[in-house]
Amino acid sequence: MKNENDNTKRIKKVFVILLVIVLITVMSSIFIYYLWTKGAFIPSYVTWRNQEDTYVIGDEIVDFSLKKKKLIILDNKTEELIYETPKEWKVSDYFYFDIDHDDKNEVVMVVWKQGSFGEHKPFWHEGKDNKWTQHIFIYDWDITRDNRLRAIWMSSALGINVSEVFTDEKDRIHLIDDKGEETVWQWISWGLTLMEVIPVE
């Protein structure tokens, strides 16, 4: 009789443990799904580029390095750090070309960051703005600044699931989204303007 009681107790114990495991798994899954729907994770379709380039800009020679989602710029001779992207940013790609046709190259970054509103969060948006969104930031090279970069155009959240970015001979930017649709953007008078949508074939 005692053995039977012991067995029943053991079965009950195992059942309770299993029930707790199942509950924890279900609750965790629901929580992770909730975070995912709120944009708390960077999607897997993003192509993260690693690249190193050396540029002669005016009298300076500088090394650009995009590694582990961070862009840094070093003085080529002294190896002194000139610029690094804030740790809150994830840089998927960058370009150095004349996007605004003024015969000087700009630094163009494709950046993932949390909080698309920045300083300008609307009053009706409650809670922390921690959704990951993609942005294109464009900078002039400004010798008067210690970190050389002077922002000239900072996009708000692109609203496109950008997987890949490239430029063309007309100094336009092509964005490929997660479905393969391509959009072509060009600097016309101020900022980037959508010029063309090339649907998936």
Ligand SMILES: [Ca+2]
């Ligand atoms: Ca330019």
